[in-house]
Amino acid sequence: MTRRTGSNRRDFLKTTSALAATGAMAGGMPLARAAQPAGGDVLRIGLIGCGGRGTGAAINAMNADKNCKITALADVFEDRLQSSLKSIKKMAERAETPEKAAVDAEHCFVGFDAGRKLIASDVDVVLLGEPPHFRPAHLKAAIDAGKHVFSEKPVAVDAPGIRSVLASAEEAKRKNLNLVAGLCWRYDYGVRETIKRVLDGAIGQIKCIQETYLASPLSHRPRRPDQTEFEYQLRNWQYFVWLSGDFNAEQHVHSLDKAAWVMRDETPLRAWGQGGRLRRDPTQGDVYDHHVVAYEFADGTPVYAFCRQIAGCQNDVRDIFIGTEGRADVLNHEITGANPWKYNGPKPSMYDVEHQELFAAIRSGNTINDGDYLAKSTMWAILGRMANYVGRPLTWDEALNSRLDYSLPEYSLDSTPPVLPDADGNYPISLPGVTKFV
Numbered sequence: 001m002t003r004r005t006g007s008n009r010r011d012f013l014k015t016t017s018a019l020a021a022t023g024a025m026a027g028g029m030p031l032a033r034a035a036q037p038a039g040g041d042v043l044r045i046g047l048i049g050c051g052g053r054g055t056g057a058a059i060n061a062m063n064a065d066k067n068c069k070i071t072a073l074a075d076v077f078e079d080r081l082q083s084s085l086k087s088i089k090k091m092a093e094r095a096e097t098p099e100k101a102a103v104d105a106e107h108c109f110v111g112f113d114a115g116r117k118l119i120a121s122d123v124d125v126v127l128l129g130e131p132p133h134f135r136p137a138h139l140k141a142a143i144d145a146g147k148h149v150f151s152e153k154p155v156a157v158d159a160p161g162i163r164s165v166l167a168s169a170e171e172a173k174r175k176n177l178n179l180v181a182g183l184c185w186r187y188d189y190g191v192r193e194t195i196k197r198v199l200d201g202a203i204g205q206i207k208c209i210q211e212t213y214l215a216s217p218l219s220h221r222p223r224r225p226d227q228t229e230f231e232y233q234l235r236n237w238q239y240f241v242w243l244s245g246d247f248n249a250e251q252h253v254h255s256l257d258k259a260a261w262v263m264r265d266e267t268p269l270r271a272w273g274q275g276g277r278l279r280r281d282p283t284q285g286d287v288y289d290h291h292v293v294a295y296e297f298a299d300g301t302p303v304y305a306f307c308r309q310i311a312g313c314q315n316d317v318r319d320i321f322i323g324t325e326g327r328a329d330v331l332n333h334e335i336t337g338a339n340p341w342k343y344n345g346p347k348p349s350m351y352d353v354e355h356q357e358l359f360a361a362i363r364s365g366n367t368i369n370d371g372d373y374l375a376k377s378t379m380w381a382i383l384g385r386m387a388n389y390v391g392r393p394l395t396w397d398e399a400l401n402s403r404l405d406y407s408l409p410e411y412s413l414d415s416t417p418p419v420l421p422d423a424d425g426n427y428p429i430s431l432p433g434v435t436k437f438v
Helices: 009-021 052-062 078-094 114-119 132-144 159-175 189-199 229-235 253-262 350-364 371-390 396-400
Strands: 043-048 068-075 108-110 125-128 148-151 179-181 206-215 270-276 290-296 302-309 316-323 326-329 334-337
Touching (some): 043 052, 043 114, 052 068, 052 078, 068 078, 068 114, 078 108, 108 114, 114 132, 125 132, 132 148, 148 350, 159 396, 179 350, 189 253, 189 334, 189 350, 253 371, 270 371, 270 396, 290 371, 371 396
Parallel strands (some): 043 068, 043 125, 068 108, 148 179, 206 302
Antiparallel strands (some): 290 302, 316 326, 326 334
């Protein structure tokens, strides 16, 4: 593989901030004009991170508005970008709208500076589908440049990243830019109605919340002889804490977000729990394969969160809210008890709805900003992970002010990642009672 020039994080942020400061133009159009197009104007969409979820988000976005086009793609790897472009073109042709896949060669950006180049191009909307490690910097750059953003979850892997995202969300509000989160259950009609009823008192006072995400391991790409360690980890980013935040952030954040939602986005006082690696192959990264976390709130309401990625076990994903007058089974859209109810309304794809509402907001000027809950729900996961890693309760404030920072001074395929395997190819994991809080 051709080695590409590394990208310095300070230079990346410096360049993108300079673009915003000089009033960078979007396709010859002032950013203020691009921020609120009329219904007939074409919205140009750029995707950073051309993996499966990023490509899926691009297709959802492409189909969400009749006057939009995918015009730019960015990824570290050429093969991922080309695979994504092929899928996007195929879906556009299937929908009989081939003109919507409008990515030319000049707008295919490859390398660690690809995201910066895409943001500096003439796109109006940036989709963030890259590994979570890179999202805080890309989000900041996009908002600084006056772009609307759809960001997948989780939005960061550490507390410094969360603090950056919270600042970017505030800047988006100041600029009247839309920031829609890939916490897709908030865009599911049935889940919305169920939680609305819970918040309106259908089950009485909430006494306990159970969040469960028991699943199988994710796919893993074997190591190739020609790969550097950095490339191997980047292609298997879900298996490395510095890139994914651990799977309780990358996957279980959906469940934690529903708990945060019904708690009116109040933050927990503290969390404690246990986790570890029972069966995950030690040559496949440093993330755990199970977490159990208890979150405590000022009013005494407990949230018990369970997640697992182990083959051959029972799989179960559910959100159960127990109140003084009933029980809500959120994913079944059902309430039992004093006020029984079952959702029977329309069931469009939540993946489509989140983009439909984003584009409608851009065109109407009725801004959506999901940044606060996107950051805080991600922080729930980081708090739980950190408590399990160190083996003691941690308060929200302790975790949010943590100095643990996974960012690197430079990014290239020859860079040294934060975690390395031993002589047998096994990766070290955090050990409760040994790992120190930073």
